Amino acid sequence: MTDATVTQLRNRPRPDIEREPEDISRIGEISRPIGLWEGIFAITAVRRALVLVGLGIAWEVYARWVGNPLMFPSLSDTLSAWWADMSSGRLPGAAASSLRVLLIGYGTAIALSAVMTTLAVSTRVGTDLLATLTAMFNPLPAIAILPLALLWFGLGTSSIVFVIVHSVLWAVSLNTFTGFLSVSQTQRMAGRNYGLGGLRLVIFILIPAAFPSILAGLKIGWAFAWRTLIAAELVFGVSGNAAGLGWYIFEARNALETATVFAGLLTVILIGLAVEGIVFRSIEAATIRKWGMQNH
Amino acid sequence: MLATEKMPGVAVRAGVQTLLQVDGVTLQYKTRDRLVTATYRVSFDVKEQDRFILLGPSGCGKSTLLKCVAGFLSPTEGTMTLDGRVIDRPGPDRMMVFQEFDQLMPWLTVLDNVMFAMRRSGRFPKNEIRDRARRATVKVGLERFQDVYPHMLSGGMKQRVAIARALAMEPRILLMDEPFAALDALTRRRMQEELLELWDDVRFTLMFVTHSIEEAIILGSRILVLTPHPGQVRAELDATAYSHEHQGDAEFMAFNRKINGMLFGMQETAHD
Structure with a gap:
């Protein structure tokens, strides 16, 4: 074929095609509900529970195979130690005492962080202050300032609260401030258009708009608080009779009750899971998921 | 919108009262390494119930001008007054509709x-x-x-x-910054029609930024044509006569070509 004929063929108009769509009733299945198993596996809780069961089985099998309860107690030993201390009230007491200290520290840190980030987002001095302080203190491990805290506040709850505040404050502030900065210019302008400014802009526009970041910061802060608390309690219990989970673990180790050590750790994990799975999940479901700010 | 229902006097004053006065406004903003002049000595009046269009190629400062009316920026030179009061901050008497969909909470x-x-x-x-x-x-x-x-x-x-x-x-005036630019062509056309119907119904004063000549002619009652870099007034035209029905008309096309010529010079008039 010569080039000329190719061009000719290309330029020839192609016939129009028109078709009637087929009757929908004849197509058959257009959509159908998904099967039972697929439905069950779509539930996150079910899948997560399966992972837990798998890990539990692996633990039990491995521990039995090792056969050294002093070094690595089995799941069943751990559970019975856990149950014994739960029913005796020793573990719930320790957990309650830890949680109380934790909540005081966490709450204080969040309040401080709210003040600092609000200042930072409304004034330039505030921005510089927050940026510098965060850069300085965020990498500083809480445990490293524990000796200082002990010197200032003595052996007691206030020392632990101090180090918890330190570990939570910077993480939460950093996340919140980053969230504030990423709020779109359009949303800010829309807010200012209504006459919002200063604190009212922060409360009504910036906080909800930056909520995904804030929530992420709160989660990280919660985890940091837990770690710091347990670590600090391992160093010295809380004063007097109200000893926390860290002290519980420490004592059990001294007594070579390894199953009890594991029971203590298990409690720490369980509380962490409960907070993550119940508290934070319901906050997420009621906020950022409902608002379409998080898609998974 | 609801105020007009209660105030029959508005219809009588239609198109007479000057609502917004922009007088010799130069707008400059700073980027990291330079001072950009967005508009240079722009002057115009918006009367009540106008559908006032700011039309120009990108970079003519039309959005900046609108943001200045909204009160987000202040002019380096010149004044802007709404009902005789100088605009110095954002306020709910000048409601803005943005192009971005994330303007909703x-x-x-x-x-x-x-x-x-x-x-x-x-x-x-x-x-x-x-x-x-x-x-x-x-x-x-x-x-x-x-x-x-x-x-x-x-x-x-x-x-x-x-x-x-x-x-x-x-609001005293509704400010729209290319509100339909991110929509598909069919939806955009429907939205334009609906906006005109709404205006017929409520008779608000509208200031509308666009870079589409066609949109300007269809929506506007008055078109301010701006030149690029920095934005200066090229012309202020009356466009009351045209709407969607006239889109193919010779007159409409001639008007379109006229504006096109103002914006781009006579050599490239064929496309929008």
Whole structure:
């Protein structure tokens, strides 16, 4: 074929095609509900529970195979130690005492962080202050300032609260401030258009708009608080009779009750899971998921 | 919008009262390494019930000019007055509809979004707010979506919510910054028609930024043509005579070509 004929063929108009769509009733299945198993596996809780069961089985099998309860107690030993201390009230007491200290520290840190980030987002001095302080203190491990805290506040709850505040404050502030900065210019302008400014802009526009970041910061802060608390309690219990989970673990180790050590750790994990799975999940479901700010 | 229903006098004053006066406005803004002049000594008047269009290629400072009317920026030179008062800050008497869909608050339902502005500005009695918001959403055809969150809406619907939200505030002037630019062509055309119907109904004063000559001619009653870099007034034209029905007409096309010539010079007139 010569080039000329190719061009000719290309330029020839192609016939129009028109078709009637087929009757929908004849197509058959257009959509159908998904099967039972697929439905069950779509539930996150079910899948997560399966992972837990798998890990539990692996633990039990491995521990039995090792056969050294002093070094690595089995799941069943751990559970019975856990149950014994739960029913005796020793573990719930320790957990309650830890949680109380934790909540005081966490709450204080969040309040401080709210003040600092609000200042930072409304004034330039505030921005510089927050940026510098965060850069300085965020990498500083809480445990490293524990000796200082002990010197200032003595052996007691206030020392632990101090180090918890330190570990939570910077993480939460950093996340919140980053969230504030990423709020779109359009949303800010829309807010200012209504006459919002200063604190009212922060409360009504910036906080909800930056909520995904804030929530992420709160989660990280919660985890940091837990770690710091347990670590600090391992160093010295809380004063007097109200000893926390860290002290519980420490004592059990001294007594070579390894199953009890594991029971203590298990409690720490369980509380962490409960907070993550119940508290934070319901906050997420009621906020950022409902608002379409998080898609998974 | 609802004020006009209560004030029959408005119809008589139509197109007479000067609402917004822009006088010799030069706008400059700083980037990291230079001072950019966006507009240079721009002057124009917007009368009540005008559909005033700022038209120009990108970089002519038309959006900057609109943001200045909204009060987000202040002019380096010249003055802007609304009802004789100098504009120096953002305020709910000049409601803005943006191009971006994220101007809605994702944490509020459609109705709450409309009520949000009314509540926060404190301009309306508390017991009327819900009612007014409902009426505003009905006006833009969203009565069935009042309790839906914005992420479930299409782009066109989001823009309708933004328009409802702005109109519910009964602003002195409605500012629109290329509100339909991010929509597909069919939706855009429908939205233009709806905006004109709404204007027929409510008779608000509108200031509208666009870079589409066609959109300017169809929507506008008055078109301010700006030159690029920096924006200067090239012409202020009357476009009351044209709407969607005239789109293919010889007159419409001639008008289009005229503006095209002003914007780009006579050599490239064929396309928009």
